[in-house]
């Protein structure tokens with residue numbers, strides 16, 4: 001895969017982040033092997049790859065599930081019932097914030113403002129935004145992903 | 148109650164430029180590509196200097212928060228003899244409570260691309276980039292479609308300019324222009340020292356103009372209906388209209404376009420819930436205005452300038468919770484490069500918590516205010532420098548809420 005990515009994005013330093021983004025899109029996170037291979041292909045040190053990746057919250061270096069849920073925790077979300085959404089998700093998925101379900105389907109995270117403060121509570125599942133959440137709506141969204 | 152003094156406009160989202168709703172075209176949207184880029188066709192026949200002078204004359208200031216005069220920025224970049232230059236559209240929009248660039252890019256992306264092209268024409272750049280926050284990745288397929296037809300039209304016009312989309316990866320500081328360029332070059336998003344400014348050494352160390360999404364749309368509209376019409380909007384110091392992101396305790400959260408220079412009290416009359424105790428103007432890095440100051444506060448460069456985030460809080464809200472939420476945000480998003488910001492943010496959180504639970508006396512808040520003042524002076528970039536804005540305006544106006 002990484003071979004193909006360097007064909008698409010090139011081997012310059014500028015290609016690094018697009019390549020890491022593409023790996024995360026495919027594999028949900030950056031494994032050590034993946035980062036080492038990218039380092040070799042771009043001819044930079046593994047520490048540089050890791051140092052760059054670890055700066056960005058979407059370039060996860062920890063294993064994540066197939067669907068990464070990021071619930072907005074900025075102030076407006078907090079005011080509009082974010083806690084209840086988190087509780088709903090924790091009960092439904094039987095995990096806490098920061099954890100991944102044993103079947104590797106879902107990871108539950110919190111994040112800062114995602115650009116939907118007018119429609120809180122909100123969350124991203126991978127790249128898709130969901131807004132005006134209620135506990136019922138949240139449950140039915142998750143059930144769709146479980147199918 | 149609808150205020151007499153609040154002037155709604157439709158410059159950014161509609162086709163028409165008057166505040167008179169009668170003049171609006173149905174839907175206000177162009178149907179064909181030719182229509183979308185028709186201004187561009189005329190503009191690239193003009194003398195670049197003339198366009199730059201018009202933008203300077205219009206008084207347009209950047210809509211990303213800092214408010215630098217757009218025409219001057221373009222002029223600086225145009226003066227460089229360097230053959231390789233770049234245009235970047237800053238669509239990182241990470242400030243809490245801001246979502247107006249989302250709506251602009253969803254509704255009128257062609258106006259953004261047209262503005263970027265006018266900039267490229269003025270400074271002689273061949274490549275442009277839309278740096279889109281990772282949270283807005285869902286927009287990419289639609290934006291690419293618009294870009295395809297844009298590139299087609301540009302080719303037909305016989306002009307050479309190409310725009311690419313680059314995605315952010317969830318880092319607020321990358322909205323800062325030099326951190327953004329670091330990130331585009333494949334590095335950690337750590338802000339650079341300024342000077343040199345991007346118009347001298349920007350992306351790939353080449354002269355670069357970076358503007359906010361809304362700034363580019365304003366340029367397109369100035370070219371469409373003329374400098375004089377633009378100048379009719381707003382005030383002497385704050386020309387034009389502004390797109391506001393309205394959220395919090397309001398019956399109508401959303402995106403609204405209003406003339407600059409309005410009184411905050413008029414804004415609250417229109418968007419408040421009747422019980423507004425404070426408005427945070429400009430997001431976490433902006434200022435908190437308490438009820439007693441609504442009447443004396445002007446929203447614009449002569450008063451409180453803003454990237455457009457307006458968060459309303461009613462009397463049921465704890466301003467202590469608001470402040471700690473902002474501080475946690477800064478602590479998480481600090482790039483960690485310089486000590487005042489990295490350590491300062493952590494100390495502020497600890498400090499306000501200690502005062503709240505009685506471990507420290509209320510006087511300790513004064514020490515914390517001094518700390519933010521020194522962060523303002525010594526932090527390397529706007530992130531660390533602006534922590535003082537919300538901190539001091541919340542702590543000084545709501546001191547009792549910080550203590551009890």
Ligand SMILES: Cc1cc2nc3c(=O)[nH]c(=O)nc-3n(C[C@H](O)[C@H](O)[C@H](O)COP(=O)(O)O)c2cc1C
Nearest residue numbers: 209210211237239240241322323324358359362529
């Ligand atoms: C921490 C930080 C975050 C910023 N985020 C943004 C942003 O998301 N969008 C933006 O246009 N400007 C942002 N800015 C301002 C940019 O550095 C820069 O001033 C702006 O893009 C210039 O465009 P303008 O003149 O059109 O406003 C940010 C600044 C700082 C310090």
Ligand code: SF4
Nearest residue numbers: 482484485488528531
């Ligand atoms: S002020 Fe903060 S965000 Fe800016 S360079 Fe310093 S540590 Fe980084």
Ligand code: FES
Nearest residue numbers: 072114115116117
């Ligand atoms: S507060 Fe959640 S997206 Fe802004």
